[in-house]
Amino acid sequence: MGHIARTIGTRRRGTTTAALLAAAVTASLMAGCTSDDRPSDDGRGQTHSRSQDPDHRESHTPSVGSVLAVKIDNVHAARPQTGLEAADIVYAEQVEGGLSRLMAVYATRLPEAVGPVRSARETDLELLRQFDDPTLAFSGAQRKLLPLIDRAPLNAESPESAASGVYYRGADRAAPHNLYLRPQRLIAAAPGPxxxxxxxxxxxxxxxxxxxxxxTVRFPSARFTFTWSADRHGWLVSMDGTPTVTTDDNTTDDKRIAAATVVVQYVKVRESKFHDVLGNNSPYTQSVGSGRAQVLRDGRAFDVEWRRGSAAEGTDFTTADGTPVNFAKGQVWVVFATA
Incomplete structure (x- = not known):
């Protein structure tokens, strides 16, 4: 895959967004996945997400302290995913048709490859506000969402805006489930915890x-199951009834994912003003607010409360008396369940 660590980035804020829209999105109708990437992945290696007007292009190097967030496909045709084991945090959110999609956040380690990469949602913009100048890797987005991404305080990097070689197409599966990212060609180094x-x-x-x-946490058309393993000292992840495995940096062997901590966070999930090309509404997950949650660690479940005062803040998890709740060291999965 190549392993060249160099910083390449193109910041795309305030650009004209609707100029280069693809006329059709055919590949994203495959494998039971909704066609949500318009304008985005057309299945031929082109991603239509932002204007390519050179007068509006601004060269940008992501901050050394910036996390990398990658939108990852999560339908059957996209599995096993690559590079998921290196993520510090994995967020699971609802998308069109009650399906699920992942957002993996990297800070302590950058894998050689991550994917399959898919499109962004309005939900992601609020969720990412908690980080300082984050980089978002995604395949594209719904046309009307693009201006919001342009204005968001983040570094948006799609295949169209990124330098050559940052993204590539895998040969082992069909588009749109074969787009991968080389993180170490996008940011110089992992920023650290x-x-x-x-x-x-x-x-x-x-x-x-x-x-x-x-x-087990159920979405309308997806489910996540976490099973305690004393041997792994973590929660073995299964999605849609199938063990979740990931290919790592240096081998094609599959490895079972085991999260040190799992958070089932009950939130409001409402309709947004965006739809996919089939007319399915894009759910909006509200991560700002408060509510109940359950924290799984060390083979035990803890009923807790969560609070996030604003989009610029992180989320506090406390017991009923206000005592902060510690997570176990290692990977954290946060599943946004409907309150």
Whole structure:
């Protein structure tokens, strides 16, 4: 795949957005996936997401302290994913038709490749405000959403805006489920744990909790199951009834994903003003606010409360008496369940 660490980025804020829209989106209708990437991936290696007017292009190098967030496909045709094991945080959100999509956040380690990369949602913009100048890697977005991405305080990097070689097409599956990112060609180095301004705390487990062997979270057309493994000292992830494995940096062997901490966060999921080309509404997940959550760690489940005061803040998780709840050291999965 190539392993060249160099910083290449193109910041695309305030650009004209609707000039280069693709007339058709055929590939995203395959494999039971809704056609949500318009304008985006046309299945031929072209991604239509932003204007290419050279007068509006601004050269930009992402901040050394910036996290990398990657939108990752999560239908059957996209599995196994690549590079998921290196993420510090994996967010699971609802998309059109009740399906799910992942956003993986990288701060402590950059894998050689990540994917398959898919399109952004309005939900992502609010969620990413908690980070300082984050870089968002995505395949494109719905046409009317593009101006919001242009104005968001982030570095938006699609295949159209990124330098040659940052993205590539895999040969082992059909488009649009074969677009991959080489993170180390996009940002110079992993920024480190201080860039994870999520509000998450790590340390000893809180008192109490109840023993838990397994926990399942259901979306309308998807489900996540987390099963405690004492051997892995983590929660084995399954999605849609299938064990979640990922290909790592240096081998084609599949590895089972085991999260150190799982957060089931109950949030408001409402309709947005955006739709895919089939007319399906794009759900909007509200990550600002407060509510209940369940934290899974060390084979136990803890009922907690969450609060995020504004989009620029991280999320606090506390017990009923206001005591902060520590997570276990390692990968965190946050599943946004409907309140």
């Amino acid at each position: 201080d860039a994870l301004t999520t509000g998450f705390r790590y340390g000893a487990a809180p008192a109490g909790g109840t023993p838990a062997e397994s926990r």
